[in-house]
Amino acid sequence: MIASVGVDSCCICDVKKEEGIRIISAFICESCEQQIVSADPQQEQYDDYVHRLKNVHRLSLDGVSF
Secondary structure, X not given: OOEEEEEEEOXXXXXXXXXXXXXXXXXXXXXXXXXXXXXXXXXXXXXXXHHHHHHHHHHHHHOOOO
């Protein structure tokens, strides 16, 4: 579900957009979400998406203390 979250910077393309999804503390714009969902693992961009999405997990742990 795409929702308006105000203007935020996409963690994939680094462009400020108004609509997209939020995963934990990261924002993914609507166009990047569509590209990720339709990406073929054989595409060159696929590895980049995987790398950037791994950073979402790291971003979520930055503010957590154990």
